[in-house]
Amino acid sequence: MISKARITAIGTYVPDKRLTNDDLAQMVETNDEWIVQRTGIKERRIAAEDEFSSTLAIKAIEHLAANSKKSLEDVDFIIVATTTDDFSFPSVAAQIQKHFHMSSTGVFDLSAACAGFTYGLHLANSLITSGMHRKVLVVAAETLSKVTDYTDRTTCILFGDGAGAMLVEYDEENPSFLASHMGTNGEGGIHVYRTAMSEQMNGEPLKTNGKMVQNGREVYKWATRTVPGAMAELLKKADMTIEELDWFVPHSANLRMIESICDKSGAAIEKTLTSMVPYGNTSSSSIPLAIQLGLYDQKIKEGDSLLLYGFGGGLTHLGLIIKWNLPSY
Structure with missing residues (x-):
């Protein structure tokens, strides 16, 4: 549609x-x-x-x-x-x-x-x-x-x-959304979680102090294995090549993870926007914070194409290709 x-x-x-x-x-x-x-x-x-x-x-x-x-x-x-x-x-x-x-x-x-x-x-x-x-x-x-x-x-x-x-x-005349792609690996949910009521996942006992628990190695392996292939599927849906993108905006989880995703997907690191250096990993907030920094730095221009990719707890992921239709700062 x-x-x-x-x-x-x-x-x-x-x-x-x-x-x-x-x-x-x-x-x-x-x-x-x-x-x-x-x-x-x-x-x-x-x-x-x-x-x-x-x-x-x-x-x-x-x-x-x-x-x-x-x-x-x-x-x-x-x-x-x-x-x-x-x-x-x-x-x-x-x-x-x-x-x-x-x-x-x-x-x-x-x-x-x-x-x-x-x-x-x-x-x-x-x-x-x-x-x-x-x-x-x-x-x-x-x-x-x-x-x-x-x-x-x-x-x-x-x-x-x-x-x-x-x-x-x-806005029927000038829409922003060009394509989307998503996926989930619920079996990997045990690698990053915070407990509420349940004390078990996949039959295994959980730490239940209400704090976040993460197996960083496993999350890293999943993200660097999953996201590059998912990006390729997303670009295929949009009938675009990665070279045609103006900016890649992944979830700012970890700079080393993003470097690996860029290397495997072909995305240029110099055309990748992040927010983790000044703000750390802010989970769902990291992508809009990265876009805002890109606007402040006058990198993103009206008409640019952006590939946004969120990934994390669930384990779940969803990517979008959007056209940036706002005037530059």
Whole structure:
């Protein structure tokens, strides 16, 4: 089905507090050289005690509204991708609706971990192209610092907090969405998880302290094996070659992982946008944060083609090829 949806605005937010590699060296046995060599990350942003995923989401949406001058009153659906919701319920999306006084709006939170933002955009495109809705707000918001185990040096060096938002509207003449591709390997879910009620997965006992648990080696192997082939399928659907892309925007998990994905897929590292160096791994928020940095640096131009690829917990992945139809900064 030909898309009838266009991305019309973007906004992001990161907390003020910085957690540098040198700061982490005071907490666990690590150092700046060790972290940069393995991940590329220099620092992360950390939410304040009274900042939660809804707080970050609202500030990202305020940034979107201020930059674009777009009205939010007629938004008719809100999708929030998060793994760190303030409450089991009400949803972060419902809290956004309350804050902005949107009068007639459907809402839900989406749990797809690091693929959450691309899932949200994919669903927004579907809702609008089907004719069910005309203006959808897609938000990714994470406060991973609140669920990170700062005694585990293999994971605490990775994660930071942040939020991003995009407005998707009906536009039959100039749509943004060119192709999509997705997949899931539920058997691999045990390699990155955070417990809620269950104490077992695949019949195996889980750590149940409420903190994030990750087998980085297994996640790395899965991502570098899966994503390049999935990118090839996505490009085939769009009838494009990788050389025709202007920018590759993967989930900013780890710079070494992204270098491997680029090497195997043929994507040029100099045409790859990330957000992990200043912000760390922000899960679902990493892709909009990377796009925002690309806009600030005047890299992304109106009319550029972008391949977005989210991948992570589930294990799940979803990629999109979009045309960037917003004016340059």
